[in-house]
Amino acid sequence: MTAQERADLEKFIEQAWETAIGMGLEPFPVHFELVPAHVIYEIGSYGLPARFSHWTFGRDYHRQKTMYEYNVARIYELVINTDPAQAFLLENNSLLANKMVAAHVIGHSDFFRNNTYFAHTDRRMVERARLHADRIRQYEMEYGPQRVEQFLDAVLSIEEHIDPVEPTYRRPQPEEYRHQKPTLVRPTSEFDDLLGRVETPEPPSTRRIPPEPEKDLLLFLRDYARDLEDWQRDIIGMVREEMLYFLPQIRTKIMNEGWASLVHERILESLPLTPAEHLEFRRMHSSVLAPGSRMSINPYYVGYQILRDIERRWNGEPPEEDEQPETDWLQRPKPRPEGEGWRKLLEVREMECDVTFLRKYLTEGLVKRLDLYTYKLEEVNGELVWRIQETDWEKVRDALLDSMTNFGVPVVTVEDGDYDRRGELYLKHHYDGKPLDIEYTTRTLKNIYTIWGRPVHLETVADGTRLIFTCDGQQVKQRKG
């Protein structure tokens, strides 16, 4: 990018910023950096600049770079949730593309700052991740890269099994359980307490570990796996911290991208563009906001359309064609205050995550206009095909919500850390109708064994019966439970 173009871009960002403030946005300050493609692909594949080293990041980097080189797909922008936010723009993008991207970044920065799910993220995560990387490199030197890689492989393969409620919630330690959970005693009259008839409940056994089923598998392993060395506990803790940082982004993907797309559109439309620029902007905008592969949904497009629909409805504008007017619970037309749309959007971007957002605002009309459907694998004439099942809006919405529950990961809890009094680990998959991938589960159990160091059990349901997988370090056996 030439110095002239850079000056032009800088001036644009200034105006865009003022426009955004005028719209009620409150973004973090942003450091925009113009970088070559390989840098943006590197940071994109690691998730953070200077994050620790692992071959899976190298794999993603290689894929993204190859796709870029073959012109299959390209990242336009990358923004890191920190204060100030760090944004990376591609230096060989056209000037207009970078203007659009800069406006988009302002949207993300505003979202990071205001959305409640990000309230507990570490806004100095770049520095923290760098420290993690330094420590892991140190461990590689001390304990050998192979040992560290093997351990990281094991930890990363269960990285999603943490508890997103955790940052605000301190777990009671086992000894504190003595004072909790009084057993229920059937009252004989309402004066029991006065007459001293209340039995002192037996304190629950404090030997039980964990005292209650524990969803944060990483935390549990870090604290209770017996044979780990300090560096290994440290690695589990670091991976967990980074995952806690990334989780809100995973949970708000649709909203975050929808919001940033809406913001960049509003900003670019309110600033003067030449007709040629306007044409290029419209072309790029509609290529970003287009249905993707038929096997998935495009979060930019879906998020953007739902937000626009909310704005329209709260502005009291008439419904789209072939849509019923909204009614309240008495079947009366729902009154909407005029001109409330944008204020409502600011509220939505603050309060919701994807699951709540879709549950509240994905309407019948939207499912139809976005052409959403459910599909599954079926055998047709001896061939396995993916076939559309339903287009009914409630079924589609429920299937979508179902696929996002627990960020699309099976819910697994630690039931017992001293199973059978032999120090074995008993995990339970909370079956909700979707069976597990046996091959992957088997391989993952071996990884958990690597960390726990003793036999690991996992209870699940397959074909209607309870099934228990047991990994003894060598192999994984299954039995009906």
Added chain:
Amino acid sequence: MWHHPPFILSQDPWDLHHRAERDRQRHNEKVKEVIKQNLGDIISHQDIITAHDGKIVKIPIRGLELPRIRFDPNQGKRVGQGPGGSQPGDIIGRQPGEGEGAGKQAGTEPGVDFYEAEFTIEELMELVFEDLHLPNLQEKGSKQVMADTTQFNTIARKGPLSNIDRKRTLIEAYKRSAKAGKPEFKIQADDRRFRSWEVVPEPQRNAVIFAMRDVSGSMGEFEAYICRSFYFWMLRFLRTKYTNTEIVFITCHTIAKEVDEQEFFAAGDSGGTKLSEAYKLALDIIEKRYNPREWNIYPFLFSDGYNWGDHEVVQLVERMASISNLIGYGEIADELWGHTDAFAPLGQALYERFATDPRVVLVRITSKEDVWPALKRFFSKHPEVEQL
């Protein structure tokens, strides 16, 4: 400085920044490990055998992933999105069968992740040859042939960016600008320094390989193909790892002939078969040019096993065995002609005589996938011979 509004726009040089390269290389190594396990399939492909140097070969493999506790990707409902007007019953994709995967884009099928690993022919060779050796090499003769090894031990001014030596580059930049009177770390192209390697010659032992090929009329297209592909890999291997080994090419039907490499590979098939001629010629050449006291000798012969005078061949192989390090006989059987597990007459005769003799290795090849195991059998270390 933060101005108002609060943002900074900056553009800095990132030339030296290649952090991801290390992890990319580690991933490549892991891909290579997977490919090494499937070399048999890969090296039997025609397009690899006919490839010229530097050609890039694409090998589809299942992407390397960490396992996760995940839902079965082939069961249950998912949500997709169409361009409009999608109806229940519409087919939106097909699930490829097991083992397919070529030509597919990553990420189009849920749960299945294919990846096309790209290798140059040279890189592939390296993988193939990593575990191959000339067996039972002995120190013989005065004429020391050289084999080369490379060592990463020098610094160069030009090189691939992934080999850049940052510290030396910065020092160079600093020195240059200091000389100009303004010390700073502004890097120019001339300042770049790269880690580089030297070729270190390593003494090696004399060896001669006899590549013999049955070119009689009974050798069909398949037999010729197997034969060629075996010798192709053998030559590549010898020339990569044992740079100065001598190779004698012999074709044989009823008459044996010493030919050059090009003729050897191009030879058509005609006439009857008298393979004793090939061994006679080889023995003759050994007598004239390769004194067994000076040379490690490795005769290889590929045939379909239909031959005139098996007894004579057995006697000649006996003589040969007394002066060779290892004798290889490969018998190619096209399974289209009926399925048997037994050797053809020549192979049978050799087997009866040499089944317990570790100096003679007999291999039967019935499909393209057998070429790799054959190479491995011939060119692995044969400890049992070394004890003799």
